Amino acid sequence: MKKIMMVFDTPEEAMRICPVIQKLKQMEYKPVVLIPKQVETAGIMEQVLALFEVEPTHILSVDLEPQTLNQLTAYALNELARIVKHEKIDTTFVCGSTKIAFIAALASYYNGVPVTQAQTGEGEEAAAFLGKSTEALMAPLVTNHVVLGLETALEKAADQYVHSMPIDNYDTQKIILFDYQGKSNQRQILEKSFQAIKQITDIYKEVIFIIPIKLTTLVMELANKILKGQKQVYFVKPLNVLEYQSFMTRAWLVMTDHYNSLEMAQILQLPVLIMEGPRNKNSHDNYGVGTVIRFSKVQITEWIERLLVDSGFYEEIARRPSPNKKIQTIEEMIESFVQK
Incomplete structure (x- = not known):
């Protein structure tokens, strides 16, 4: 043998x-x-x-x-x-x-x-x-x-590891993963992102944001200043690989500052908004299901709103083929x- x-x-x-x-x-x-x-x-x-x-x-x-x-x-x-x-x-x-x-x-x-x-x-x-x-x-x-590839792993992890969150029904909510992995002391980036999240959740009650991030003093300060009382926003500890993959199978959209989730998103036909920053400057606008946008309140809000109200546009991005x-x-x- x-x-x-x-x-x-x-x-x-x-x-x-x-x-x-x-x-x-x-x-x-x-x-x-x-x-x-x-x-x-x-x-x-x-x-x-x-x-x-x-x-x-x-x-x-x-x-x-x-x-x-x-x-x-x-x-x-x-x-x-x-x-x-x-x-x-x-x-x-x-x-x-x-x-x-x-x-x-x-x-x-x-x-x-x-x-x-x-x-x-x-x-x-x-x-x-x-x-x-x-x-x-x-x-x-x-x-x-x-x-x-990750297809088999995603199938296996989907039903095994679900991060414990008080979400009543995954099927009727549009869950957005805010997966920011840059430095947690970037006040301007976090402030603009939280402002966009507040504007979206004020208007669209079916939207839930999950934010896995280390709760530093700055994160807590901005969360209390901008998102206090927002019942559609959940801060959770950073996800391990099993929790992350399981959660990705239930997400509706990913907002991120890196490319690490693109492979999973491509398999799941899940749109990803890649917020441009020092980690991904001069990137291509489109990368399969991923779209590079600026780290600005206006652009983040506009993109999420368009995906929410235009199901055809959402499906168009979700079905974009991978360049790999x-x-x-x-x-x-x-x-x-x-x-x-």
């Missing part, structure tokens, strides 16, 4: 790769699952693995003293090389461009094991080991590339790398 080492590092990567692991088991391959020891995200990782009934075969510990980068890298490389030899790995599958992905690819390359690297959509560069240069660094080690290349099915992806 062919052994395939599956290496991933974060709960976000686990959401993509666990459906592949499940399918490999059904196809009578033996996945050898390797993850590094989790610290900050241990609880979330456990939930994701349990959701897909995946158990790690090896957990790479990095509890070394002193923890210099040289020592950690050497330790990880030696451990991964040992696992590749001991398990008699036939092929390695790494997710993303993090340090563990690079070291797993290097250990496999040194032992003559072919490596497939999975690309994971928008926002990948931010988590890369060496930023944009990672692609060139990994290139000599990787024999195959695939694109990991077609994502392979899990079966197509497996077929492309198990033969290597």
Whole structure:
């Protein structure tokens, strides 16, 4: 039976790769699952693995003293090389461009094991080991590339994890996710956004805004000043990956300052208003279901109102095709790398 080492590092990567692991088991391959020891995200990782009934075969510990980068890298490389030899790995599958992905690819390359690297959509560069240069660094080690989609993960998460909010009926409300991930001390940006939210909720009673954000002094000050008494606005703690994906399946619109949610929104045919700022300056106006607008009260309000009153316009944006290349099915992806 062919052994395939599956290496991933974060709960976000686990959401993509666990459906592949499940399918490999059904196809009578033996996945050898390797993850590094989790610290900050241990609880979330456990939930994701349990959701897909995946158990790690090896957990790479990095509890070394002193923890210099040289020592950690050497330790990880030696451990991964040992696992590749001991398990008699036939092929390695790494997710993303993090340090563990690079070291797993290097250990496999040194032992003559072919490596497939999975690309994971928008926002990948931010988590890369060496930023944009990672692609060139990994290139000599990787024999195959695939694109990991989120369709299966979204289906699985939709009915399992719903953030606890006092919303009576998701089906009759238009829920807008205000997903701002910039600095919470940006007074002007937050003030304009909150003013637009107030204007919309004053007029359209079917609209509910969910704002997952850290409640800093500034956020609390502006919320009390602009949105106090607005029963259609809910501030909640930042969502983890399971809560976020589950919530996206129930949202009507997303307002954001980044591109990380676009892949999910494209699958769900959910319009996204991308508010232009330092994180996405000089962006294209349209990106599939995403539309770049200015961070201004007038433009935010005008766009939301048009989407509310013109269902045809809403559907037009929701059905705009993605500019990305077609994502392979899990079966197509497996077929492309198990033969290597």
